[in-house]
Amino acid sequence: MLGGLNYTRENYTTFNRNFAALTLGEELSQKLGASTVLTQKLYFYPDLSDTSQYRGVFNFGTVTKINKWFGWQNAFGDIYVTNPPAGKKQNDIILTTGLNVSFTH
Numbered sequence: 001m002l003g004g005l006n007y008t009r010e011n012y013t014t015f016n017r018n019f020a021a022l023t024l025g026e027e028l029s030q031k032l033g034a035s036t037v038l039t040q041k042l043y044f045y046p047d048l049s050d051t052s053q054y055r056g057v058f059n060f061g062t063v064t065k066i067n068k069w070f071g072w073q074n075a076f077g078d079i080y081v082t083n084p085p086a087g088k089k090q091n092d093i094i095l096t097t098g099l100n101v102s103f104t105h
Helices: none
Strands: 002-011 016-032 036-046 054-065 070-081 091-101
Antiparallel strands (some): 016 036, 036 054, 054 070, 070 091
């Protein structure tokens, strides 16, 4: 669990905005079996000047080792904003997969 304060300055082509917000969140990292690591992060940023406005970020991922130096990774992310610029969506969804190479000595 974590908490704190943050300051955000946004510059868009049509407008600018600045605000202070809380930072509330939690992070988890868990080993599943001998070869897989699961990570998860959840953050919530409520705007202190307008409590109806907030942002949320969720990330979830896994890395599975295939051998000592090679692995497979997957990730899912969602970024939510209550007040995006006009014409933009409130959510950004990200889904990735890839190969992981570790350089060991």
